[in-house]
Amino acid sequence: MLNNRKFYVAGFIVSLFLAGVVSFYASSSPDGLEKVAEEIGFIETAKENTNADVVLSDYGTKGVDNERASVGIAGVIGVLGTAVVAGVAFKLIARKPRKTKN
Amino acid sequence: MHIPDGFLDVQTSVIFTGLSAAGVAVALKGARSQLDEKTAPLAGLTAVFIFAVQMLNFPVAAGTSGHLIGGALAAILVGPWAATLALTIVLLMQAFLFADGGLTALGASTFNMSIVGVWAGYGAFLLVRKILPKSKPSIPIAAAIGGFVSVPMAAISFTVQYAMGATATYSTTTVLGAMVGTHILIGIGEGLITGLTVSAVIASRSDLVYGWKNNAKSLEIRNA
Numbered sequence: 001m002l003n004n005r006k007f008y009v010a011g012f013i014v015s016l017f018l019a020g021v022v023s024f025y026a027s028s029s030p031d032g033l034e035k036v037a038e039e040i041g042f043i044e045t046a047k048e049n050t051n052a053d054v055v056l057s058d059y060g061t062k063g064v065d066n067e068r069a070s071v072g073i074a075g076v077i078g079v080l081g082t083a084v085v086a087g088v089a090f091k092l093i094a095r096k097p098r099k100t101k102n
Numbered sequence: 103m104h105i106p107d108g109f110l111d112v113q114t115s116v117i118f119t120g121l122s123a124a125g126v127a128v129a130l131k132g133a134r135s136q137l138d139e140k141t142a143p144l145a146g147l148t149a150v151f152i153f154a155v156q157m158l159n160f161p162v163a164a165g166t167s168g169h170l171i172g173g174a175l176a177a178i179l180v181g182p183w184a185a186t187l188a189l190t191i192v193l194l195m196q197a198f199l200f201a202d203g204g205l206t207a208l209g210a211s212t213f214n215m216s217i218v219g220v221w222a223g224y225g226a227f228l229l230v231r232k233i234l235p236k237s238k239p240s241i242p243i244a245a246a247i248g249g250f251v252s253v254p255m256a257a258i259s260f261t262v263q264y265a266m267g268a269t270a271t272y273s274t275t276t277v278l279g280a281m282v283g284t285h286i287l288i289g290i291g292e293g294l295i296t297g298l299t300v301s302a303v304i305a306s307r308s309d310l311v312y313g314w315k316n317n318a319k320s321l322e323i324r325n326a
Binding site for chain 1: 104133137143145149154155159166169277281309
């Protein structure tokens, strides 16, 4: 049994490593839905994403030419961003009001 | 399985945005009564881990890749309500920060992954858990099967949306066959990752795993 601190630090480091380093080795083939859409033909109805020009579009960092760094930075930002958003959201959700018991 | 803008018509996008909003509202209520100070951090970490692993597309067949959805995984780790919320947070981050998945299709994608993926995976997990011996090693096995089942179920859910309001006119049965066939393959990867992750968490902190705690508890008090 790991103590709380060790467990969460380990989980977070594993996530950072996967998104920041291992992601470079991910397959760039189309995913299941995309592939099916290509084969059948309805991929043609896809429109470009309304926010396709965001800085981290398609898990690359704009202005960073090195591919390994580009995807790595995007992954690390994603992990940190998700940690902040999910961390705050679940903390608020779990907070029990003192007076009224749900 | 992130749907791009344009695949579905406006009406269908609106319907599924409404359904997802309702599903997330129910999940919020469920999570509020289930999560506490001890389990909330695991829900956060689960969202983070799923975001990271969703970046790791693995090859499944010639020219096709798949990645973890994580619905079953999240449900087993933190319970289905918190899982729906965790997946929804991941999808929101992906759509807004990384332009992965269309914004108008976000409701439909959320429905397929955060609701169908979570609940189909969790349902299959519960069924298998019931059949297997009530011991720790059964949990990762049931989790793997839950993960496996969740992916074709989400693919079927997309096909329903396609049938309801695709902008394209290719036959639904063709889409159904291709979606299910491809996603059974991807489901194998989902099952493996789900089983391995659950077994790692069980080995280090079984006290935190919803799908195990909740089983151990039902041995003492029968309130089914």
